[in-house]
Amino acid sequence: xxxxxxQILELLRKVIHPVSAKDIVTLNLVNNLKVEDSTVGFxxxxxxxxxxxxxxxKKACIKILQDNLGEGVEINIDxxxxxxxxxxxxxxxxxxxxxxxVASGKGGVGKSTVAVNLALAFAASGARVxxxxxxxxxxxxxxxxxxxxxxxxxxKKDGKDLIIPVERYGIKALSIGFFINPNDxxxxxxxxxxxxxxxxxxxxxxGELDYMFVDLPPGTSDIHLTLVQSVPVTGAVIVxxxxxxxxxxxxxxxxxxxxxxxxxPVLGLIENMAWFTPEEYPDKKYFIFGKEGCKKLADQFxxxxxxxxxxxxxxxxxxxxxxxxxxxxxxxxDAFKTIAxxxxxxxxxxxxxxxxxxxxxxxxxxSNITH
Numbered sequence: 001x002x003x004x005x006x007q008i009l010e011l012l013r014k015v016i017h018p019v020s021a022k023d024i025v026t027l028n029l030v031n032n033l034k035v036e037d038s039t040v041g042f043x044x045x046x047x048x049x050x051x052x053x054x055x056x057x058k059k060a061c062i063k064i065l066q067d068n069l070g071e072g073v074e075i076n077i078d079x080x081x082x083x084x085x086x087x088x089x090x091x092x093x094x095x096x097x098x099x100x101x102v103a104s105g106k107g108g109v110g111k112s113t114v115a116v117n118l119a120l121a122f123a124a125s126g127a128r129v130x131x132x133x134x135x136x137x138x139x140x141x142x143x144x145x146x147x148x149x150x151x152x153x154x155x156k157k158d159g160k161d162l163i164i165p166v167e168r169y170g171i172k173a174l175s176i177g178f179f180i181n182p183n184d185x186x187x188x189x190x191x192x193x194x195x196x197x198x199x200x201x202x203x204x205x206x207g208e209l210d211y212m213f214v215d216l217p218p219g220t221s222d223i224h225l226t227l228v229q230s231v232p233v234t235g236a237v238i239v240x241x242x243x244x245x246x247x248x249x250x251x252x253x254x255x256x257x258x259x260x261x262x263x264x265p266v267l268g269l270i271e272n273m274a275w276f277t278p279e280e281y282p283d284k285k286y287f288i289f290g291k292e293g294c295k296k297l298a299d300q301f302x303x304x305x306x307x308x309x310x311x312x313x314x315x316x317x318x319x320x321x322x323x324x325x326x327x328x329x330x331x332x333x334d335a336f337k338t339i340a341x342x343x344x345x346x347x348x349x350x351x352x353x354x355x356x357x358x359x360x361x362x363x364x365x366x367s368n369i370t371h
Contacts (some may be wrong), residue, residue: 003035003069004035004205005033005034006033006339008033008035008040008042009025009030011035011064011065011068011069012024012025012030012061012064012065012342013015013025013026013055013080014064014082015061015064015097015213015314017029017053017057017126018053019053019345019348019352020352021198021350023330024044024057024061024221026336028045029044029046029057030043030044030045031043031044031045031080032078032279034352035243038072038073038074039073039074039076040065040069040073040074040075040076040244041076041077041078042076042078042079043077043078043079044057044058044061044077044078044079044142045080045081045082046082047081047082047083048080051294051344052125052341052344052347052348053073053345053348054079054111057336058077058079059263061075061077062075062077066359071129086126088198089188089231090231090232090359091202092198092201092202092231092260093201093202093209093231095206095207095209095229096130096140096206096209096210096211096212096349097209097210097211097212098212098234098351099211099214099232099233099234100109100214100228100233100234100235100236100237100267100343100347101183101213101214101216101224101233101236101237101257101264102114102115102118102213102214102215102216102237102239102251103104103216103224103236103237103238103239103253103257104216104218104219104238104239104240104246104247104249104250104323105219105220105240105246105247105248105249105250105251105252105253106219106240106245107138107217107219108158108218109218109239109240109241109246109272110239110309110315111215111216111218111239112133112135112140112144112215112272112273112319113144113216113272113315113319113324114143114237114239114270114272114336115131115141115213115239116131116141116144116145116215116319116324117324117326117336118213118237118336118339118340118343118369119171119173119211119213120169120170120324120326120337121326121337121340122169122210122211122213122330122340122344123169123171123239123338124170124326124337125340125344127210127211128207128208128210128212129171129172129209129210129211129212129213129237130148130165130171130173130174130209130212130213131172131173131174131212131213131214131215132171132173132174132175132197132200132201132212132213133173133174133175133176133177133200133215134197134200134214134215134216134223134227135215135216135217135218135223136176136196136197136217136223137193137217137222138217139176139177140177140319141173141177141215141271142166142174142175142177142178142301143177143319143320143322144322144324145166145168145169145173145322145324146168146321146322146323146342147166147168147173147178147320147322150166150178150180151179152164152165152166152174152178152179155205157205160203161200161203162203162204162205162280163200163203163204163205164204165204165205165206165207166178169324169327172206172207172209174200174204175200176196176200190313191222193222193223193225194218194222194225194226197223197226197227198226198230200267201230201231202230214227214233219249219252219253220253220256220286224248224256224306225360228262228264228359228360229359229360229361230359231359232356232357232359233264233357234265234347234350234351234357235264235265235346235347235350235357236253236257236264236265236266236267237266237267237268237269237270237306237343238253238254238266238268238269238270238273239269239270240269240270240271240294240297241271241272241273241274241289241290241292241293242271242273242274242287242289242290242292242293242294243289243293244290244293246289246293247294247297249292250269250294251297252298252305254266261309261360263357263358263359263360264362265350265354266301266303266304266356267304267343267346267347267350268291268298268303268304268305268306268342268346269294269297269298269303269305269306269345270294270305270306270308270309270339271292271293271294271295271305271307271308271309272309273288273309273311274287274289274292274294274308274309274310274311275287275291275308275310275311276288276310276311277287277310277312285310288311289311293306294308304342304346305344306339306342306346307335307338307339307342309332309336309339310331310332310333310335312325312332314328314332315331315332319350321342332356333358367369
């Protein structure tokens with residue numbers, strides 16, 4: 001094989017990253033290129049962990065080289081993650097790359113179920129994932145992870161007591177539910193709840209994580225404000241059923257995150273309980289809560305519809321038993337995994353196209369919010 005490194009790079013310029021619409025050479029993804037005899041080797045080095053397109057890009061590289069150099073060439077491609085540039089260490093979650101808020105306009109739409117299943121789907125792909133149950137007044141994550149009666153341990157680090165997150169199904173999780181009796185009501189004023197939430201953020205040994213999911217309370221509250229004041233939120237995902245009553249509150253949630261003072265990108269909508277299919281009639285779909293309400297709203301606001309989840313008894317049973325549906329082999333599991341993949345792509349696109357989110361600063365009064 002008589003070919004130069006320059007010629008190899010010209011061939012690889014034909015491989016386009018679909019999110020950035022630029023070729024992989026221009027994006028500086030090709031590193032350590034070596035051409036020896038009939039062997040071509042290089043590293044595809046991605047700037048962020050778990051680029052969901054890395055496998056397809058690797059296959060595209062192999063195809064373009066084999067098509068032009070022949071089947072006899074040996075192609076060795078390694079996948080790597082570039083080291084993050086040094087950044088000012090922040091007080092909360094300093095080693096977390098992406099912080100994803102999971103929100104809903106109203107309660108009862110399955111937001112926590114979606115948050116848990118998404119976190120597990122991301123972890124199954126190889127990412128390091130954390131989950132914070134920020135619904136201080138109605139924590140449900142411990143039950144969904146079959147960890148209701150688990151008591152987190154404490155470790156002393158640099159003279160400070162830190163909570164060790166509970167590890168279940170490959171993710172790290174914390175909830176106020178780990179520290180209270182499941183049958184007790186949390187009767188706290190707003191500042192007390194916010195302080196408890198800040199402890200889950202800052203007084204825990206989270207370590208390095210690729211994604212942190214924050215399961216927010218329904219609606220808009222002090223907890224939402226505390227989150228955007230405390231950490232730079234990469235983006236928000238909003239969960240809703242397709243019915244008009246739920247969608248009316250979704251609009252408020254979208255406007256809250258998009259408000260100039262908050263300025264958190266909304267990564268997309270997830271439609272839960274999209275339809276019901278009876279087990280005895282698997283080809284039937286009954287749109288109990290309305291049809292494609294989230295899709296219409298997503299189109300109205302120019303947002304992606306990340307996916308639709310049917311109303312299935314197994315999802316409820318998995319949440320009650322502490323064995324989330326995404327861990328099973330079922331169409332519902334596939335639905336959650338598809339949504340997780342779509343969300344990964346939106347996170348990648350957001351990080352490619354937009355500047356990092358800034359922590360919101362409060363000055364004087366809550367009505368005067370500035371970056």
